[in-house]
């Protein structure tokens with residue numbers, strides 16, 4: 001007897017949980033992701049600051065599905081869905097037919113249209129972002145070591161945009177990397193000239209946390225030498241500085257963007273009802289109105 005086909009788009013936390021829940025059931029399940037690994041996002045900041053290797057937080061997707069005979073994986077990017085034909089359209093290979101479709105493609109980083117952010121800032125949302133941050137930070141230290149006059153031109157100033165959990169974690173880990181590891185590795189350089197600056201547009205770090213947690217985060221970052229600028233948004237990012245909305249210019253060649261996320265653009269390719277922020281509108285049981 002033909003087993004009903006389930007296609008799960010996205011092997012993040014949602015997609016992998018769905019696949020695990022459907023393991024060893026009478027369903028033929030394929031989980032599709034643009035990568036052949038799952039990204040454990042809560043530890044991206046540790047890869048970005050060299051305390052974990054990329055493999056440590058990116059288990060192989062085939063390993064995740066290996067144990068259940070009814071689960072399979074496909075590495076390809078989803079471009080859309082043909083709801084009439086019940087097929088998922090992918091960027092290489094034949095469309096994937098389904099009886100049931102699970103959409104779990106997650107979110108992408110949002111630069112909120114700040115001029116220059118897309119060109120010059122590095123987000124922290126994917127494993128590729130984390131390894132780029134890591135190599136960029138280390139390269140800045142190599143540059144400043146090769147030409148000591150550069151420490152003052154912003155080469156060793158790291159600006160983090162966004163004082164939510166990711167920005168706070170990243171600043172804490174970055175300041176630790178500099179103070180503990182790089183101070184030893186670059187022993188002939190004045191590593192004390194390196195700056196980590198956290199810019200948050202609201203009046204608080206960790207806006208969704210309790211007042212006590214917010215205050216403790218501020219105290220801890222200050223103890224680690226992180227300069228926190230609250231209540232001012234970044235107005236523009238350039239290759240050698242950032243400009244804050246109050247006119248302050250901070251010379252820097254490294255802007256790390258943790259200011260927020262928006263709905264995955266694949267949502268817009270589906271012609272489904274969306275919220276103002278681009279998220280797909282769903283019922284309380286997560287089903288899409290008008291689709292069964």
Ligand SMILES: Cc1cc2nc3c(=O)[nH]c(=O)nc-3n(C[C@H](O)[C@H](O)[C@H](O)COP(=O)(O)OP(=O)(O)OC[C@H]3O[C@@H](n4cnc5c(N)ncnc54)[C@H](O)[C@@H]3O)c2cc1C
Nearest residue numbers: 010011012013014015033034041042044077078105106125
């Ligand atoms: C740096 C960082 C730290 C975080 N820390 C925490 C934390 O400590 N605690 C917490 O609860 N949450 C944390 N979060 C939030 C958490 O990671 C998300 O809420 C969670 O990942 C959402 O799960 P998801 O399955 O919806 O999306 P994701 O986990 O993002 O998975 C989406 C998947 O879809 C894939 N995909 C996207 N588009 C396509 C496409 N077109 N075709 C094929 N595949 C596609 C992606 O490759 C990805 O694997 C953090 C997020 C970040 C970025």
